Each structure stands twice: as C-alpha cells, then as structure tokens.
Amino acid sequence: MTILDTAGPRAVRHRTARRGGPPVALARHAVALARRSLIKTLRTPEALIDVTLQPIIFLMMFTYLFGGAISDGDRHSYLQFLLPGILGQSLAMGGIALGQNLNADIEKGVFDRFRSLPISRSAPLVGAVAADIVRYLTVCVVILVAGAAMGFRIGTNPVATVAAVALAIGFGLSFCWLSVLVGMLVRSPGAVQGAMFMVIFPLSFGSNVFVPTSTLPGWLQAFVHVNPMTPLVATMRGLLVGGPVAGHLLPTLLWMAGFLVVLVPLALRAYSRRA
Structure with missing residues (x-):
C-alpha cells in the first residue's frame, strides 16, 4: 500500500483540487467565490461609487462645462459623441477595484484561508474576475440611463445596443487583468489605484473619447491610432x-485577445508567487 492510498479518498480529492481539478470543479468553485465577492460588494455599497456616481459626474461635467466650447454650443450633439467614450473610459476604470480588492485580501x-x-x-482569482461582470453591467446601465435623462438618444436598434454593451463588458473583462497583475505586484491597494490611473488617464485623454482624432496635433494622432481605447x-x-462598425471592430477584438494572451499568464504567475 502506498502513502497515497493510506491518505484516504478525502485527502486525495483535496490534493487533486489543489492541483487544479477538473474544469467543472474549477467553474463551481469560481462561481461560489464570485458570489462571495458580490455579497461583499452589496454589504459595502460605497464600493460601487466608481461604477455609479463617478461616470455620471464625468458625463455631466464634460457635457455641461466643456461641451458648449468643444461643439460650438451644441451640447446635445456633443453628448451623442461623448457618451460612448465615457462608457469606454468608465469600463477601464471599473477594473481598478478588482486589483485593489485582491491586494487587500492577500x-x-x-x-x-483559501x-x-x-x-x-x-x-479565487477566477471568481473575483467573474464577479466583475456585474460591475461592468452596472456601469453600462447607469451611463445609458443617465445619458437618456440628459438627452442622449440611441440611433440604432436594440440588437446593436446589446452588442455594444456585450463588447464593452468583454473589453472590461480583458483589460481588468492588467489591474490583477498590478494588484499582485504592488504592496498596497492605494498603490494599485495610483499605478492604474497612470495607465488609464493617458489612454482616455490620448484617444477619441472626448474629441475627434482629427482635431488633435499630428504627433498625438499617431498615439491615438495605436491606442486600444480608440477602436473600442x-x-x-x-x-x-450610428456609423461604421466593421473597420473598428476587428482591431478592438484583436486588442482584447492580446490583453488575454499577454496579461493572463503574467497575472497568474504573479498570483502564484504572491498568494
């Protein structure tokens, strides 16, 4: 009889799960831990400020403070232009909390205990990322509802709207792995926020989020064209x-795939060292 046999079936199952286990078991455990993250969020509603109040502030501030100057007084047209950009920016910023929470838990x-x-x-890592789907769906609903109250009108159809929301959530889930990686590398949750802001702000303002690319200086346009926020x-x-979609969709999907291919292995490696 080997040592493995004397350990008993429960110990064998324990070791198997620790080594990764079958995909079904991993999915079941990840769902349970995602539920834990959602319960934690519901018990601290202030943790949702970055996906509820903050996007509304950005939308109102740029529309009413700068919209008149940028669009020659036509704030409604600027709101139609701005809202999809604010949605993209808010999704990128919404993933910051993931890295902060993981860092704090560690x-x-x-x-x-896990x-x-x-x-x-x-x-635990997969469950935390899966729970972020609710945060991204929340920010999409909040921005669309707030925009409708301010005068934004969807100019396409329900299928295109659902596709936009799905694409936005998919981009958020791809980009959030950068926050996971940063959360595994830095020492404190505050450092996660500072490091991510240094990445997201240049991506947001050096893109077509707030103004058309053609209005920017030539040297900045070169950066805008290779910025992942721009095609999104x-x-x-x-x-x-309304407008062209196919020409921008493929670069967006390629950026999403690139984030997953590059960031997920790096994040998992850093996670295995830290946790």
Whole structure:
C-alpha cells in the first residue's frame, strides 16, 4: 500500500483540487467565490461609487462645462459623441477595484484561508474576475440611463445596443487583468489605484473619447491610432449612435485577445508567487 492510498479518498480529492481539478470543479468553485465577492460588494455599497456616481459626474461635467466650447454650443450633439467614450473610459476604470480588492485580501490573509480549502488554487482569482461582470453591467446601465435623462438618444436598434454593451463588458473583462497583475505586484491597494490611473488617464485623454482624432496635433494622432481605447470607442459609437462598425471592430477584438494572451499568464504567475 502506498502513502497515497493510506491518505484516504478525502485527502486525495483535496490534493487533486489543489492541483487544479477538473474544469467543472474549477467553474463551481469560481462561481461560489464570485458570489462571495458580490455579497461583499452589496454589504459595502460605497464600493460601487466608481461604477455609479463617478461616470455620471464625468458625463455631466464634460457635457455641461466643456461641451458648449468643444461643439460650438451644441451640447446635445456633443453628448451623442461623448457618451460612448465615457462608457469606454468608465469600463477601464471599473477594473481598478478588482486589483485593489485582491491586494487587500492577500494582505489580510484571506488567501491563506483559501489555500486550506479543497479548491483549485486559481478559483479565487477566477471568481473575483467573474464577479466583475456585474460591475461592468452596472456601469453600462447607469451611463445609458443617465445619458437618456440628459438627452442622449440611441440611433440604432436594440440588437446593436446589446452588442455594444456585450463588447464593452468583454473589453472590461480583458483589460481588468492588467489591474490583477498590478494588484499582485504592488504592496498596497492605494498603490494599485495610483499605478492604474497612470495607465488609464493617458489612454482616455490620448484617444477619441472626448474629441475627434482629427482635431488633435499630428504627433498625438499617431498615439491615438495605436491606442486600444480608440477602436473600442469608435465601435461603440457606431453601434449606439450610428456609423461604421466593421473597420473598428476587428482591431478592438484583436486588442482584447492580446490583453488575454499577454496579461493572463503574467497575472497568474504573479498570483502564484504572491498568494
């Protein structure tokens, strides 16, 4: 009889789960931990400020303070142009909380408790990312409702609108792995926020989020054309307001795939070292 046999079936299952386990078990564990993250969020509603109040502030501030100057007084036309851009920016910023929460859980020893459970080691990370779907759906609903109250009108159809929301959520889930990676590398939740702002703000303002690309200096246009926010926002404008979509959709999907291919392995490697 080997040592593995004497350990008993429960210990064998425990070791199997720790090594990764079957995909079904991983999915079940990830769903349970995603539910934990959602319950935690519901008990601290202020954690949703970045996907509720903050996007509304950005939308109102740029529409009413700068919209008149940017669009020669036609704030309604600027709102039609701005809202898809604010949606893209808000989705990128919405993932910051994921890295902060993971960093805080590790510092508090929460992941030490997870390691003692018969679950896949990657389940807590996958569950946390899956729970962010609710945050991204929330920001989409909040911005569209607030925009409608301010005068924004969807110029396409329900299918295109659903496609825009799905694309936005997909981009958010791809981009959030950068926040996961940063959360595994820095020492405090505050450092996660500072590092992510240094990435997101140049991507947001050096793009077509707030003004048309043609109005920017030539040297800045070169950056705008290789900025992942640019094709995303252009695609969502086409799906929500009307205009070309196909030419911008492929670059957006390629950027999303690139984020997953590059960031997920790096994040998992950093996670295995930290947690």
